[in-house]
Amino acid sequence: MSGTEIDRAVHDYLDGRLSEEERRTFEARLEREPALARTVEAYRVAGRALRDVSVELPPGFYARTRARFEASRPKRPTWRRFVSWEATGLAAAALLLTALVLPEVLERYGPPPEVKPFEPPSTPSPTAPPEGKLVSPAEAEDSIAPAVEGEPSGLETPPAASSEPPSGKREVAAEREAFADYDSGLAERDEVTQPRTAAAPKPDLEKGRAGKGSSVEAPRRDRAVEENFARQKKQATPQPEAEPDRFRMQQSESLHESEFAPAPILGDKAAAPPRAEALPPGVIAARELVVIDDPESWTRFLQDLPADASLALRPDFATERVAVIGPAPGVGDCNSVRWSETDDRIVIEWPPTALRGTSASGGCVVAIPADGRPVEIGN
Amino acid sequence: MRRAREPLERAGVHSPEVDRTAGEAADLVDRIRRGDADAFEELAREAAPRLYRLAVHLTGRAEEAEDLVQETLVRALPALKRFEGRAKLSTYLVRALGNQWKNRLRSRSRSKIVGWLKVGGTDGDDDSMAIDPVDPAPSAHERMEGEDRAVRVRKAVARLRPDRRLVLLLREVEERSYEEIAEMTEVPIGTVRSRLARAREDLRRLLGDES
Numbered sequence: 001m002s003g004t005e006i007d008r009a010v011h012d013y014l015d016g017r018l019s020e021e022e023r024r025t026f027e028a029r030l031e032r033e034p035a036l037a038r039t040v041e042a043y044r045v046a047g048r049a050l051r052d053v054s055v056e057l058p059p060g061f062y063a064r065t066r067a068r069f070e071a072s073r074p075k076r077p078t079w080r081r082f083v084s085w086e087a088t089g090l091a092a093a094a095l096l097l098t099a100l101v102l103p104e105v106l107e108r109y110g111p112p113p114e115v116k117p118f119e120p121p122s123t124p125s126p127t128a129p130p131e132g133k134l135v136s137p138a139e140a141e142d143s144i145a146p147a148v149e150g151e152p153s154g155l156e157t158p159p160a161a162s163s164e165p166p167s168g169k170r171e172v173a174a175e176r177e178a179f180a181d182y183d184s185g186l187a188e189r190d191e192v193t194q195p196r197t198a199a200a201p202k203p204d205l206e207k208g209r210a211g212k213g214s215s216v217e218a219p220r221r222d223r224a225v226e227e228n229f230a231r232q233k234k235q236a237t238p239q240p241e242a243e244p245d246r247f248r249m250q251q252s253e254s255l256h257e258s259e260f261a262p263a264p265i266l267g268d269k270a271a272a273p274p275r276a277e278a279l280p281p282g283v284i285a286a287r288e289l290v291v292i293d294d295p296e297s298w299t300r301f302l303q304d305l306p307a308d309a310s311l312a313l314r315p316d317f318a319t320e321r322v323a324v325i326g327p328a329p330g331v332g333d334c335n336s337v338r339w340s341e342t343d344d345r346i347v348i349e350w351p352p353t354a355l356r357g358t359s360a361s362g363g364c365v366v367a368i369p370a371d372g373r374p375v376e377i378g379n
Numbered sequence: 380m381r382r383a384r385e386p387l388e389r390a391g392v393h394s395p396e397v398d399r400t401a402g403e404a405a406d407l408v409d410r411i412r413r414g415d416a417d418a419f420e421e422l423a424r425e426a427a428p429r430l431y432r433l434a435v436h437l438t439g440r441a442e443e444a445e446d447l448v449q450e451t452l453v454r455a456l457p458a459l460k461r462f463e464g465r466a467k468l469s470t471y472l473v474r475a476l477g478n479q480w481k482n483r484l485r486s487r488s489r490s491k492i493v494g495w496l497k498v499g500g501t502d503g504d505d506d507s508m509a510i511d512p513v514d515p516a517p518s519a520h521e522r523m524e525g526e527d528r529a530v531r532v533r534k535a536v537a538r539l540r541p542d543r544r545l546v547l548l549l550r551e552v553e554e555r556s557y558e559e560i561a562e563m564t565e566v567p568i569g570t571v572r573s574r575l576a577r578a579r580e581d582l583r584r585l586l587g588d589e590s
Binding site: 011015042043046047050053058062066068072341343369370 | 414416420424427432441445452453533536537539540544551552557572576579581582586587
């Protein structure tokens, strides 16, 4: 029996998935192999510990749940309280009957009055939209106002309906265009503030976000980018590097080894993969990552901070770990940091402008689940 | 295989079981969909104890567990199309709770940002941020709790990876079969098997480390 087969047999045995014969064979094996028996017993004890934890519903649970249910139900409009479905059905039937009988009544008691056909004006209004063209309320108001006052509208003749998408599509197109502008602006700013080599690829973070379709996050990102842009503009003149004083973050495959001393041991460390491109002198890649997963290391970490460090975080190490990443050029970068997770890893995502900085004066601290998954920087 | 209810009753989880005819069940579901709070509470009382127990282990926190169960019941029960027996209802609600929990994890992963850490040097932009005093030492209450075995188990479970945690709890606490777990978590049985094996090993190690 291979290791995998034994492992499978252990769990099948614990879960009662072995046949009677297989179970007897396995139990005989347990008697022969004390190590295997200890493993099985350890699993059993862990499972029992889990089952034996007593959990009681908190007092008032049902009243609170009921109140939440009631609050979640949409309120019936007042008229619906007095109009039942039966009454609605009767009204509909009466209407239908009227519609069927009315032509016969009209035919019997006289022809309908002659209706004069509508004649369109011979010269169409310059502001009138072409047939089939959708007009937004704002456009309609614009087109009506000059006609009332008897002044030329000044509006150009709108293009043919076929050459332009419907208003809804136009809005989407405009939005896309705006985001394209935003992205190109972002790239330009990156070029201005943080020069990179011509072959340098755009950070994967951008692709990742675009792939997720997180348009909801765009305004927030935009604000953070604006902040960073303003800050970096202010720092356009490269400043001398501020060497971390007592606490230093772990430097991955170092691009600027001279700027970082070896990191102290602070909990688990997860080194991010090195960047493939070289950075200009004086620019530091934000690639340092330290993961702290126990209260003692966290205490030591806090003690090592400078007196004026700003940090608002109280991690619950029962369920959380702390990822310390940096350096970050400014406060706004931390506001833009996100983390995401897959089944087998946690990825800290940096905003594009925080990929590099000209200062090593700080970093960001992020609480992540304490579930043992490896952590990496995902830009 | 052991009967599912025995260990749960031993652990203080009592779900009232009400025998209904098909007509009564259909009426109950219909009333819930129309917003009848009595009908909602009737079914919630049947499902909540087990859901809450699972939620406490999943989230590791009583307050969050209550919120999770409430949200699950409030969303899932009115969306119930028909009552196909208690087992089906239980499967449906556990799956809803698991999905709700995973959504929360994802949402938290997008929004739980912490702060700026200044390490040496100077940064003029940092002045606006107040220094928040941090007290990492556990409170007296936490120290008392720390002695409790139940809390240690809960903490160990909370350190398991979410996907493994859910499978382990469905097997060990809910005592679901592999097939039921596969249905609830929407993964193949082979994945259930491997996640369960790894979760057991992780839990054994964590509880061993704690003791």
